[in-house]
Amino acid sequence: MRRKSAAYDAAHCFHCGEPNPARMHWRATMDDVQAVFCCAGCLAVAQTIGAAGLSSFYALRERDSVPRRDDGVGDAAASEAVAGPTRPELADDGMASVALLLDGIRCGACVWLIESFLQQQPGVLGATVNYATRRAQLRFDPNETTLSAVLAAASRIGYRAYPYDPRRRERMARRESRRLLLRTSLALLATMQVMMFAVPAYVSVDGVDREHAALLNLASLILSLPVMLYCAAPFFVNALRDLQRLRPGMDVPIALGIGAAFTSSAWATFTGTGAVYFDSVTMFIALVLAARLLELRVREKAGDALELIARDTLLMADRLDAHPGGKVCERVIAASVPIGSFVRIAAGAPVPVDGIVVEGRSSVEESILTGESWPHSKAVGDRVMAGSVNRDSPLTVEVTSTGSATMLAALSRLVERAANERPRLAKLSDRAATAFVVALIAIAAVGAGVWWFIDSSRVLPVVFAVLVVSCPCALSLATPAALAASAGALGRRQILCVRPDTIEALSRVTDVVLDKTGTLTTGDVRLTGVTSCGSMDADRCKSIAAALEAGASHPIARALADAARDGSVVARDVVAVPGCGVEGTLDGVRYRLGRPQWVGELCRAPVPMHEVAANEISIALGSESAWLAWLRFGDTLRPSAAALVASLRDMGLRVSMLSGDREATVRHVAAALGIDDWRASASPDDKRAYVGALQAQGAIVAIVGDGINDAAALARADLSIALGNAATLTQWTADAVVLGSDLARIAFALRAARQTFRVIRQNIGWAIGYNVIAIPLAACDLLSPLAAAVGMSVSSLVVVGNAWRLSRLGRSDDVTDRTNRARHVADSDLRTAVASIT
């Protein structure tokens, strides 16, 4: 950790670290440092933190840790709406306690800040934040404060908190997770100690003293007993259940193996004859439990992230004032719409409430609710359900039931689906492992039969050597562990695998189809350039334009407000002329911003020459005396787009781009990114057909998209990836969701998946080679049970260790390095690209 004050430079915002605008207006003294801020929002958050005496947060936080800027409007209301169904629990002493799900925590300092700040709020008795799960437990006095007041306080320092109902199921899941951790750790502890007791037998040349050996065996037995009775209990329970259902799974051979080995070892200990395998038994149990713990943790994390998305995408409803003939009178949170009122559902929007269609005809996709991806056609009188998606045209619906219950039920299905399904490959390897164990028992039986005739005293050692030396770990342990580890690595990079087979599909991709709008480009209107055509410099022109549009809220005004953060210039007498533009006075000079002809009437000069690229629109700025500037607006490329295309190429993937946009626009973007294969003006059907054509050539197609228009193509592709800020629909049909806007993550995901399958192949190769050599040796009595146990243990460590490497993906330098290099290359490409567009 470093002190922010030492490293602070005035060029960057004290709070969020973004570059400050050229004119720095937001200043404050924080901790004896003259701090400069990029915007009023950051200043407000920092002042709130400072006023609470918590400014050492800035010294404690890690580099990239930035609380979200306060979005202000709506947050408290939204939190309150979610809070509706989740009433705080009242304790016996009259104090309320509630669980919160927190968004925006990035390092330990955030935890400290939230706890300290919330505890300062009146009426709050305690706030404890769990850094690992991003959850908080809040206790407060309901007579002194309300939940929404506390939530509003959290949002003032830049964190969003959602009340969260720790359902019974979840409490049980936590207890289960604790138990599994305990089982694994106890088994590992016992393994260590039992191994130590086993070492004398491995290393001594003339054998251990009889009396000492008996003592060591007894000690091993005492330590293995709790492992067998407690740690391994789930194997026996599951095996029993499997046998009752006549569907033997992986737990049956495990239970058989450890049960038999333990019983015979215990027998050998008491009778003083025969070999003991306590070390192999405990180690095997510990390793299997460790793999299961790892898998569970990864699934929990994926579930949490999805839950957060679910909370973040609050459903809003457009309420109509009357029906028929009503118009949209307010946009409200779906849960608060009165039953019996009417709501309008736009095309492509999720249905916010349960209701009956009273106007319009459309098709509605209910895949989230029914799992069926084919849309149902809905007309007047049909019922629609909250959580389904209206696809074609607007509908008016009479509300029959509301509440987050319906929607949350639907979303929790998604979360559960991701958390509970086992990947096809893991199932396959389970089946293979079971077959392997059955074959193994057969080999052991045959070996026993053969040795019975050769030398009956060797039967037991041979059977155990065969059973112990074989190692199905590569199948039963390493494959699930590899899949779980790489899912974890992807999760850390904000890539969520929604379906269980996503990683396998990712590793096989040969073609990547990119959507343009909203994927390669940001999808918002941005100010892309200012060309001054008079004496005034471009920055000044931008400020004037922003001042003229300051009161408006249309996309261009927002783009101007984003571009010119300098709010010091104020225009007066602003008049908006519909269809033409705005007119206003600054420092006694009249300005017009808008259509060239209309601006020209004020300037009394002919429209000067200018060029506009195909993917842009331009508006003019002029004063009474002269033309001032052209302001160009367009959809900008994401900074990481070129990096993505470059690294996909590096990986030997074919890249193509589809867009419903005009040809000229698409050609520009394609040229800027170096994509040769592109289609413009593509309808949803065209996109689907294009993907189908690629598949017909044998390609495995991954499609990256966002818009509603992509849904059909996404469903057709072998793998669909949606950006986290994309339209809701595609998130629900996608196989993977990439949160945030860093496209480089997509390349990372593909690379990580390939690495995963390389590791799985290595493991299976190793396991086959090892078993092919070791099992015949053991069956021929060329391998002592001791050597067999060591061989098996080393073999399992090799495969599990190899799988574990995957969890370090994305942390290891070489991956980051390559990404950085790609980004560097891409930056220069981007500059060329921007130059060619503007």
Place this chain on the structure above:
Amino acid sequence: MDILLLLIPLSVVLALLIGAGFWWAAMNGQFDDLEGPAHRILADDDRPH
């Protein structure tokens, strides 16, 4: 080598004690959040402002 007759049982008792201690810790939620407390102890300064 008679000392082994003492040391081996002792190691078993120790391992069982450690196991029991671990049981208590896990069931009391000591392992629920492994990162937060490490930061919290560093952050907890009470200097006046």
